[in-house]
Amino acid sequence: MKKRLAVLLLVVGLVAVVNGIGGNGEEDGHCKYKRGVSPRPHSVSILEFGAVGDGLTANTIAFQNAVFYVRSFADKGGAQLYVPKGRWLTGSFNLTSHLTLFLEKDAIILGMQDPLFWPIVEPLPSYGRGIELPGGRYRSLIHGQNLTDVVITGMNSYLLAIMEL
Numbered sequence: 001m002k003k004r005l006a007v008l009l010l011v012v013g014l015v016a017v018v019n020g021i022g023g024n025g026e027e028d029g030h031c032k033y034k035r036g037v038s039p040r041p042h043s044v045s046i047l048e049f050g051a052v053g054d055g056l057t058a059n060t061i062a063f064q065n066a067v068f069y070v071r072s073f074a075d076k077g078g079a080q081l082y083v084p085k086g087r088w089l090t091g092s093f094n095l096t097s098h099l100t101l102f103l104e105k106d107a108i109i110l111g112m113q114d115p116l117f118w119p120i121v122e123p124l125p126s127y128g129r130g131i132e133l134p135g136g137r138y139r140s141l142i143h144g145q146n147l148t149d150v151v152i153t154g155m156n157s158y159l160l161a162i163m164e165l
Contacts, residue, residue, distance in 0.1 A: 039080070040073075040079050040098075041073075041076060041077040041078070041079075042070075042073045042076065042077070042080070043079060043080040043082055044066060044070065044080070044081060044082065045082045045083075045084065046062055046063065046083050046088065047084065049062040049065045049066045050062050051063070051066075052086075053084065053086020053088050054086070055086075055087030055089055055110060056089065058090065058117075059090045060091040060112070060117060063088075063090050064094070066081050067081065067095060067099070068096075070096060070099055071096040074096065074097055078097075078099060078149060079098070080099075080100040080101075080102050081100070081101050081102065083101070083103045083104060083107045083109065083154075084104045085105060086107060087108045087110055088107065088108065089112055090112060090117075090141075091112045091116075091118060092111075092117065092119060092141055092142075093141075093142065093143065094143050096147065096150075097148045097149055097150065098148070099149075100150075101150075101151070101152045102154055103152075103153070103154030104154065104155060105154070105155040109142075115138070118138040118139060119138070120137070120138060120139075121136055121138075121139045122136055122137075123135075123137050124137070
C-alpha cells in the first residue's frame, strides 16, 4: 500500500512539473520570459571593420569601431555584431546596450597576451578594495558596465583570454 501511494505521489508530482502547475507563481503556469533570441533589425560583420581572423593580426581597433558603430542602432531595436569562423586576436573591448554578439561555428576570440592591451581598472568591491591585493585589476576580455539587452551567443565558438605575465 505504501509503495502504491509513493508511486502515485511521484506520478502526480511529475505531471505537475511537466505541466508547469504553479511553476512561476502565476495561475497559468507558463513562463513569462521569452525563449530563444529575437533577431536584431540590423547586422554587421566584424570583417566590415577590417578585422582579420588569422590568429596573428590585432583586431582590437576593429572590435572597438564595430561596437561604436552598432551603438548608433540602440534606439532602432539594436544590432548584431557577427564574427565569422576564424581566430580573432584582440585586447579588451567594451560592449554596448542592445547588442547581440554572434560567433559563427569555429569562431575563436583570442585575448592578446601583451598586458598593454588590458587596461587596469578599479577592483570590484567584493575583492576588498585593495585589502587583499593592492591596486586594480585587469579589465575582462569582453567588458561592459550598466548595460541592458546584451546577448553573447553562437555555434560552438570560444572566448579565450590567456595571459602569461
